[in-house]
Amino acid sequence: MTDPIAVGVDGSGRSLRALIWAAHEATLRRCPLRIIHVLPSTHSYATTDGGRAWEANSRDQRVMAEATAIAQEAHPDLEVTSALPSGSPAAVLLTEAQHARTVVLGAKGMGGFGSLLLGSVALQVVGHAACPVVIVNHVTTGHGRVVVGTDGSAHAQAALAYAFEEASLRGAQLQAVHAWSHPGPHAYVSAAQDTMAKEHVQALEEWLAPLRAEHPDVEVVEQAPDEPPVIALARASDRADLLVVGSRGLGGFHGLALGSVSHQLLQFSQCPLAVIRPQV
Template identity: 40%
Template sequence: MDGHVVVGYDGSPESVAAVRWAAGSAGRLGAPLEVVHVWGIAGHLDTPPVSAASAYVRAGAQEVADEGAEVARSTAPQLQVTAVLDDGPPARALVRRAAGARLVVLGRHGSARLSGVLLGSVALGTVQHAPCPVVVVPRTQVDRASTGLVVVGVDGSRHSLGAVDAAGLYATGAGARLRAVACWQAPANSRSLAAWLRENPARSASDLAAQHAEEALEAAVARLRERYPQVEVEPQVEEGPAAHVLARHAEKADLLVVGTRGRGGLAGLVMGSVSQWLVARAACPVLVSRAVPD
């Protein structure tokens, strides 16, 4: 996990929380931090101002970037921090800055509705296209003390394995312990389930669901112990809706890691329903990994 950490800053309380979390994480990872403020006149950043008014606007935008960098320095005084002014649509600019980065960090803004879940358009666009993991930080993160715990949701899917790798990399760099959580629920009654039960009278559908969760967790833990041996791993299987179970664990975590889509994801969505719900509502920052291992 080489490279820098990128954080978006626009002066809002949500972006203050994001910068503070990014500064702390960059310090733990030993990575430099870029605090990026995006102003809205695409194509004018590197050209001479066309008027005194545009020069004034650009100077004000630079002040916002510098303000964000000062927030980072006050949080982590030893950290290497750069204030960056970029232009164009914010999500596009942040994706561009993410090339070669370890993480992109954003504050959680609830300005766009997707499948009944509030998720800011900048966060959504960045998650969809960034080449590295994206962390979305809630405003309430400002006063939370570190717990040294990273939680990752596991379901046996390829996207889940990508989340496992991202969690292992982050926990290794941050010196955190890692809790891998697999959830299961009894499947709803259906014609296919009834046929399966007739053919397998000795086993219940709940037993099968629990077994699948345990197998997914075993595979994830084996991967973590092989690839990230320095990390202390806590395996856990729980019954219940994945979003609610993971949200409960997030209450005592520094970071929750999820894949963009798992076995419960909805076809046609870039983010699965569980990931969407957690990004919008979890008490701690949520890292979304788009990686799909071979």
């Protein structure tokens, strides 16, 4: 069976945007869509009175029915399955990620994991999922551009491969950004610093070369701006349909599941953000 695109829903507007993005992605990749609504623990239901328990259960069923109807109406030929598991949202989604092509989450929601974008649940999912995770805050279309950040690390190479796939599927231009900063004052550009800039451009071309050969249909624009990566990528995301980054780069502490750049872009990206880690 083909691995599905898994999306978490909770009835909020932002989880609806995640659902719409996920359904479109599943259609592009010709794979099933799996809709997940995480229920409170059974203990939570048991400690409420009968009326409140019935009301909560009714709402959960309605959330799932509406999400399924929206996906099927937008994509009639899409195979849609659903699940109403109970338990810890992070644990449920990480389990789903083991058998999913991609996990898609809304940036914020009414409750549960969706409202904790910068809290422990979302960070656990983004930092530890076995598959790519896409965080949908703003749904952007029509730019015809996928942006990817790269620094030559293993995580960045995985992000490049994913970004090339996405650009090919969408018939979009790929904007590859390798941001760097020279050590001296920006007002002073020496010959050595100019040489450094050329070296960064050459490195970017080398990282892109094998993937360009695999995807000759993808138009690639290279950028090696002399500025912090978060600033460069956040700016580029304002003109993109998808931003792709590795879960961590060359810098920082290797014990961390999520690097500082990807962590900050969870907040500052102006389009859906895909966080990728190498497959082991």
